[in-house]
Amino acid sequence: MIIYRDLISRNEMFSDIYRIRETVDGLCLEVEGKMVSRAEGNTDDSLIGGNASAKGPEGEGTQSTVITGVDIVMNHHLQETSFTKEAYKKPERVKPFFFFFETESWAAEQIKHILANFKNYQFFIGENMNPDGMVALLVYREDGVTPYMIFFQDGLEMEKWLGGHLSVILKSSVLRMKSW
Numbered sequence: 001m002i003i004y005r006d007l008i009s010r011n012e013m014f015s016d017i018y019r020i021r022e023t024v025d026g027l028c029l030e031v032e033g034k035m036v037s038r039a040e041g042n043t044d045d046s047l048i049g050g051n052a053s054a055k056g057p058e059g060e061g062t063q064s065t066v067i068t069g070v071d072i073v074m075n076h077h078l079q080e081t082s083f084t085k086e087a088y089k090k091p092e093r094v095k096p097f098f099f100f101f102e103t104e105s106w107a108a109e110q111i112k113h114i115l116a117n118f119k120n121y122q123f124f125i126g127e128n129m130n131p132d133g134m135v136a137l138l139v140y141r142e143d144g145v146t147p148y149m150i151f152f153q154d155g156l157e158m159e160k161w162l163g164g165h166l167s168v169i170l171k172s173s174v175l176r177m178k179s180w
Contacts (some may be wrong), residue, residue, distance in 0.1 A: 001015055001016060001017070001160070001161045002015060002016040002158055002159065002160050002161075003015050003158070003159045003160075003161060004016075004029075004151070004156045004157070004158055004159075005156065005157045005158075005159055006126050006130075006133045006134040006155060006156065006157075007134075007155050007156065007157050008130065008132050008133045008134065008155070009125075009126045009128055009130035009132070009133030009134070011076075011125075011126025011127050011128055011130070011133060012076050012077075012126070012127070013076060013078070013126060013134065013136060013151060013156065014031050014072050014076055014149070014151070015075075015076075018031045018032060018033060018071075018072060019031070019032040020032075022153070023110065023150075025109065025110055026153065027110045027152065027153060027154075028110065028150050028151060028152055028153055029150070029151045029153050029156070030148050030149070030150055031072060031148060031149045031150075031151065032146065032147075032148045033070045033071045033072040033073075033147045033148060033149065034070070034071055034146070034147065035068065035069070035070060035071075035145075035147065036068070036069065036070075036071045036074065037066050037067065037068045038066070038067050038068075038074065039064040039065070039066055039067075040064065040065050040066075040067050041063055041064045041065050070138060070147045070149075072147075072149055073124060073138070073149075076127070077126075077127040078124040078125065078126065078127065078136065079124060079125055079126070079127065079129050080122060080123065080124055081123050081124065081125050081129075081135070082123060083123050083135070085115060085118045088115075088118070088123075088135075089111075089115065114137065114150075117139070120139050120140075121137045121138065121139050122137070122138040122139075123135050123136070123137060123138075124136045124137075124138060124149070134151065134152065134155040134156070136149050136150065136151050137149060137150040138150075157169060
């Protein structure tokens with residue numbers, strides 16, 4: 001399994017279990033998810049042990065809650081955050097990520113597209129909520145049903161799990177950026 005991590009916060013952002021495609025300009029990865037519902041808080045009586053009938057009337061156990069959301073967000077514990085357009089494009093926030101993009105017109109086009117459609121996006125950061133880390137964008141395809149997330153490729157590190165506690169870093173954008 002390949003895990004994609006935020007270079008700054010080291011948070012797990014997504015994995016290769018999803019459909020991933022590189023944008024035409026190579027700047028971003030689009031990761032397609034799906035809406036899922038999960039029951040939380042529901043504990044199987046067989047895991048608790050004991051005699052369920054001796055514990056009281058039927059239905060007096062744990063209560064469950066159904067949570068619905070995008071699988072990428074739920075599986076990787078991404079945290080929703082919010083931005084105004086002005087805060088999102090502040091130089092001090094984007095400078096660590098975009099030093100290379102200032103000279104590349106194709107990157108400027110992608111950023112313009114994001115800013116033009118700003119109201120359509122939801123924003124997510126990693127589990128530890130590091131404000132300096134990557135901000136992933138969630139948006140829906142034209143069908144209005146299929147969610148996908150956009151991750152800036154140069155802010156990610158790919159890590160392949162080989163089993164147990166053994167992993168190897170396949171691609172580190174930090175090394176690639178330093179070579180420019």
